[in-house]
Amino acid sequence: MISVLFFAQLREQLKTDKVDLDINTPCSILDIQQSIISTHPDWSQFIEGRTLLTAVNQTMVDTEHMVKQGDEVAFFPPVTGG
Amino acid sequence: MENTNDSLDYVGVQLDDFDIAHEYQLIREGNQQDGAVVFFTGLVRDFNQGNDVTGLFLEHYPGMTEKALQDIVDQAKNRWPINRVRVIHRIGQLHLGDQIVYVAVSGKHREAAFDACRFIMDFLKNRAPFWKKETTTQGDVWVEALEKDKTAMDKWHDKK
Numbered sequence: 001m002i003s004v005l006f007f008a009q010l011r012e013q014l015k016t017d018k019v020d021l022d023i024n025t026p027c028s029i030l031d032i033q034q035s036i037i038s039t040h041p042d043w044s045q046f047i048e049g050r051t052l053l054t055a056v057n058q059t060m061v062d063t064e065h066m067v068k069q070g071d072e073v074a075f076f077p078p079v080t081g082g
Numbered sequence: 083m084e085n086t087n088d089s090l091d092y093v094g095v096q097l098d099d100f101d102i103a104h105e106y107q108l109i110r111e112g113n114q115q116d117g118a119v120v121f122f123t124g125l126v127r128d129f130n131q132g133n134d135v136t137g138l139f140l141e142h143y144p145g146m147t148e149k150a151l152q153d154i155v156d157q158a159k160n161r162w163p164i165n166r167v168r169v170i171h172r173i174g175q176l177h178l179g180d181q182i183v184y185v186a187v188s189g190k191h192r193e194a195a196f197d198a199c200r201f202i203m204d205f206l207k208n209r210a211p212f213w214k215k216e217t218t219t220q221g222d223v224w225v226e227a228l229e230k231d232k233t234a235m236d237k238w239h240d241k242k
Contacts, residue, residue: 008141008213009224058146060209074143074211078227081140081171081212082124082183082203 002067004032007076013046026066029054032073053078092168093151095142100170100184109166109188116165120195121186122203126176131226133218138225140173140182143211147171154205158198164189169202171212201238207231 002021011017023035037044054061055074067073090108102123109119128135155167170184185202189195214225 005143007143007211008215055143055146055211058143058149060150074146076143076211077213077224079208079211080214080225080227081142081210082207 002032002069003072004036005072005074007074009077010046010052010075014040014043025068029056029061029063029065029067029073032067033075047075051078052076090166091155092170093148093155094170095144095147095151095173096170097172097174099172099181102181102184105168105170105184105186109168109186113166113188115190116188117190118192118195119186119188120192120199121184122199123181124183124203126178126180126182128178130216131223133216133220133223135178135216135218137175137177137217139175139215139217140171141213141215142171142173146211150210151206154202154209157205158187158201161201162189162194162198163191164194164198167198167202169206171206171210173212204231204234204238208235 002023002025004019004021006014006017019036021032021035023032033047037047052075054063054065056065056067056071058072106119126135126138151169151171155169158164158167164187166188168184168186172182176182183206185199185206187195187199187202189198208231216223216225
């Protein structure tokens with residue numbers, strides 16, 4: 001099981017802050033996105049082709065990063081603190 | 083890099099406001115080795131990205147935020163001969179003129195302290211998971227990330 005968290009504008013667009021995925025691992029961030037979209041086709045407009053950032057276990061990664069069971073994955077828009 | 087750290091660093095994410103005078107004391111207290119203190123404070127201003135702003139809400143990613151800030155501080159300390167670093171970032175509902183962020187760096191000399199303070203802010207703007215939602219006269223608006231903030235961070239990769 002992999003937990004996927006959403007933040008900020010993305011969380012509002014998807015109307016949820018978390019989904020749990022049953023997915024074979026290791027898998028890439030792109031595989032995770034495809035798996036989410038296959039369950040929620042209406043989310044593709046918010047996830048695909050957008051400049052989302054990704055973190056795995058609370059560290060930013062790129063889309064080729066491989067995810068394993070138990071990892072915490074998060075998707076969010078570019079950050080705007082400071 | 084010369085290690086002058088006396089282990090009085092601090093990274094904090096909090097709802098509450100902070101007191102600059104108190105913070106300045108914490109950077110100086112018992113510190114006779116440093117000749118320079120540089121600090122930056124970010125405030126909520128009344129106009130942004132074409133909107134009249136009346137306040138803002140700061141969302142963050144609990145856990146990752148502290149980790150990301152600490153990682154930025156560690157990078158700065160590896161790069162410059164600096165001593166104490168204190169970073170505070172607020173979350174939750176803020177109003178016009180409120181303090182949002184505080185970065186303070188002490189060191190033997192001003193050059194390293196100035197550079198490290200700016201480096202920490204430039205990386206915080208791009209790497210720390212905070213998001214601002216502004217309350218404006220046109221409604222609530224998520225703040226868009228700016229290219230200039232990314233350019234400011236990328237400049238540090240070219241410098242040495």
